[in-house]
Amino acid sequence: MKSQPTVLFVRSTDQDRAAISFLRDSGLTVHEVKGVRDAEDALGDYDTDCVVTNCEVEKPDGTQYLGGLTVIERLRQTHPELPVVLFAEVTNGDIAREAYSRDVFGYVPETVDDALQQLLAQVDAAVASSPARQRASKRKQLNEAVRLVNQALVRSQSRMDIERDVTAVLAGTSRYTEACTVTCQHDRPVIRALGSQRGRVTITAPEPLLRAESAERLVVADIDPDAVGDETEALERDCVRVLAVPLVYDGVSYGVLAVYADRVDTFDTEEQDTFREVGHNIALAIDASQTKDALQQRTTELEHQKERLRELAQIISHELRNPLQAAMGRVELLAESTDAEEFDAIQRSHTRMSFLIDDLMEIARQGERQYTVEPVALSNVLSDAWNAIDTGTSTVEIDCPGTVLADRNRLCQLAENFFRLATDRCDGVRITVADTADGFRFEHAGRPLAGEGEGAFELNYGSTDEGAGLHLAVIREIARGHGWDISLGDGSSERVRLDVIGVEQPSAKADRSSD
Template sequence: MTRPRVLCVSTDRATRASVTLSLTDAPVDVVIAQHPSEAVSHLENADAIDAVLVDASTVENVPDVVDAVDSEAPGVPTFVHWSAESGPRNDSVAVLSEVFARAEDADPSARLADVVTAQIDADGTTDDGRSARDGTDLDRIVDESRRRLVDVRSPLTVERILRESITSSDRFLFVWVGEYDRREREIVPWLTPSTGSEWPLRRTFAIGTGKHPMLDRLIRSRDLQVHQPLESDPEDVPFGELALGRGVDAVAAVPLGTPEELYGVLVVYGLEPFSSPGRDAIQSVADAASYVLETIAVHGRLEQCERALQRYERLVETAGDGMYVLDDQGHFMTVNDALVEMTGYSREGLLGEHASILVEGPGVEAGETTIESLLRAEGGRTTDTIELSFETKAGKTIPCEVQVSVLVRNGTFLGSVGVVRDITERKRRERKLQQRNERLDAFARIVSHDLRNPLSVSQGYLDVIEETGSLEHVENVRGGLDRMESIIEDVLAIARGGEWAAETESVDVESVAESAWGHVSTGDGTLSVPGSMTIEADRERLLRLLENLFRNAIEHGVDGSGEAISVRIGPLDGDESGFFVEDDGRGIPRDVREDLFDPAVSSSSDGLGIGLWIVREVATGHGWSVTATESENGGARFEFGFADQFSG
């Protein structure tokens, strides 16, 4: 084993020679420092010094030298030497743990050698017989590991530094680092090009199976585990039998990580038992490595987040749809160019503003309700789609579909992300399709509605013919059938061409009204057309309009008194040209007047709205306006207004 080294600090050549001579027979090597600064340099350069001898006769400020030794090499015994020329002293000089007293009858050189060697033996020997040089070796391992781990950015580099630093001491045979796989519950050794050449590291160690109790204890306790002597139970540790065959006497395993995160484990194989300083050294090295691994992990997560953010920002900026991010209070944190272009606001005009700048109150409430439902949703659902109306800076309203996602971290709501799509064109197509479907549905109802009366009339005349055997009503039956054919052709023409007024001509209203009255089962009702009126209209369409008005008057105007309904047609008063059709029935309920011409509206099971929808369509096809009001007799009154068409 290497001999202890004693550093002699003296400015006097004779004294240095005397000290060296006195220690010639002692089992030590003497290192000379002519000045205190040179001695400090030896200590700062991590030279292995086991004891320091200071010549008090030639070195000024001995306490300063002792303090420097204490600072640079704590625990190294320090002696103060008084030369023979200094004269006998009856006092003592205390230096750290040693009191060196000069005796008058003792040979100074012999006394010096005895004290130095005795102190080195006393201070440098532990219970298990290891020298103080061992402590210096452990300190060197810790210092070297810490120095080399600075600014390391790779876990494999950490493994290499730990392995090289620890095994640089002849007390340690082998070192390896493994990663704990939580999912598979196993430790996987890290492999570098220079590891595992003689040790079978291309394997894994299962945790919780009982095959490697030492590793099980380590993962469970997260504390340093030491197994010694190894021969007591080599199966307790990984590679136990192999290590025992190669002279390993003790194995230590220590976690690498923080209380919250385990990055790996460090396993050290020693040729000697682990003393308390040895365990502390291994723990110190592991602590330094843990800090570096945590820094690498945090740095990696930050880089990953930064890359994800950059990808997200590129996606957001290049997306054709509008995109935004709101904080937990609903204020804009991010908007992309598409949303800026859609709304007409600048980016600065939106950032920091509340979402209500674009969405009115009901829309904001709908968004908040959606977010709340997502936060309460089970099964990990974090996205939903709603329709909102965005108001641009110019005041224009845009129907939009918004896909909303919530941002949640560790159970805390951080905000929401939205993708906004302008659905104006889709809404237009939907409305057009809805109108077309309503029109088709209305056509079907028109056919059944308008064909009912001529069919009933014809059936009635057929019953009369069957009962009487007279053929005088055959023409009436033929007329009803002709009317049904006309209605069918009319509806087909409308369905194909979509027009409710094909060709207009001068039409005598009285003549058309009488024909329409004859096509409807009017019972005891009466029709009055005072005066003569001629208007520009499509005769067949006008006939349809009057038939529906008459039918509604007869069917829905009866008030239950049994009195017949009277219907009157006449010109409108005032400057506006037009005509009216009114009855003296029970009138139109006020609660349905606004939606009276909607085919879905009905005030009875027979259906009030379908016939009046036809009336509106015919009037619109002619360019007329139509309004429903109350007649002087309390019945229904329909007024048709148009310009420069009426003459009488």
């Protein structure tokens, strides 16, 4: 620990000897340099509490005029926490205003009678303010780094973009020397993104990064310069400390963010807490980007699947409908000249095949259909659906006096498909349709369907259950188009029941609108 404050005095060529001696005699450790370049080099060698500079000091180009202002400007960029006192040879209001605009701590003209006493007072005050300035500077730098990281997370679209942009932001700040993201493979960290965009580098101090990923906790470690040596490809070159932040979200690890610094006073408790949140945000952004990519891929796959289904339906319709129509025509000709009961069965089979083709095309087209929802009398639509199909000796009982919000044509198709399903599977079946609390239900006596739950509504081209798979698939697609739910098999084992749920009534929608 230092026994007394340390001052770096950037003096003019021929002046300031008396001021330097006075400060030393007052108990301060004073290191003197002659110009801007020497001052920048000395800051790396000394633990400085305050900088005093003359106006007339050497600039980097060798000129003398107002080099002190250049010192102040450089310090604000590289060491903003250091207080600077300007010791001017002449009293000049313009110089003073310029110095204060660059955040100079104090301004002391050499021409006043008690200039040395004023200089000592300014230096003492500057040294006293140094801890507070350091805390404020660190907080400002940290806030700026977090702001830039958050901006990078917002604009980045993929995991690679996120890692590349975040590490570039951190490596480009004045507080940190380097940053990278790594994943650990075979007990070795492998760099995914490097902030400085250098070429191939080697991680010569991998242990903190491995520990951070395996334990899923933040790790701070000092780097031994002797262990790194003079390797020009070492990531830890010119770095003395590393902060390893695990990137974990919802139990999934996305590797480690490693942040390097060339000062031993970095990564205190406050900074660690900040980076815990930063690591969480980075992992969250990566997870969100990958989820978005997965959803996009799934959407693309579904679009391709939908297109293949549409093409398949068109092929089936084209390849089957023409020969089917020809066969139906030939059967009609034969039936006119021959009195055989078998022709009736053949005609029924042909009719059923035609309906199956229509149903398949309806499923393929449902995604393209636009639904026009309006109040419709449910009993009227159900009656129209019943009259539209060949029901044979089957009967229907409709107990649905209410009005619902639906697309009339699509609702009619839904009912037709259930009626066909029932009459195809059973001769002389009695079907009942009744209102429920949030929709309506179809029901008829007969053996249960083969499928259960959602599986019953999936397309099943190999079904031997009288084409039930196609009928139920059409029903599901029409219900989905309305935003309704459907369930199957809620009755006894000797009955088939289909519930349509979530059906809105005009009065209910009006009540919600008024609320």
